[in-house]
Amino acid sequence: MSEVKLTIRQMCDEFDVTPRTLRFYEAKELLFPERVGQKRLFTRRDHARMRLIILGKRYGFSLEDIRQLLELYYVDDSQVLQISRTLEIANERLVEMERRRDELNYAIADLKKQIGEGEAYLAEAEARQNAAE
DSSP states (O other): OOOOOEEHHHHHHHHTOOHHHHHHHHHTTSOOOEEETTEEEEOHHHHHHHHHHHHHHHTTOOHHHHHHHHHHHHHOTTOHHHHHHHHHHHHHHHHHHHHHHHHHHHHHHHHHHHHHHHHHHHHHHHHHHHHHO
């Protein structure tokens, strides 16, 4: 029995990406669909790689990091090297994401304070204006 292969449209529908995105990932050597004339057929391996690409992008991994991590699968069948390097990058990303979150939380708190001060100023100005009338 032959392996089920997905068309570019099926891959696009499954991963909510455009054909251009899939061709871009192919050009970046992240995916390796079989070519039958102009048609691209994606294997189970491509499907699994695409799942990892989507996850990596969600977590902010660079495409080069993702490509290198995917290639480590072929260096070490036990996947120990691939998983340990993935954890290194993931921990670096987590530190960066937490730093950005903290900066954003500070900016949000500061903006709320500024809004509160502006609203208080306007309320006082209205009260003075109403008292003067």
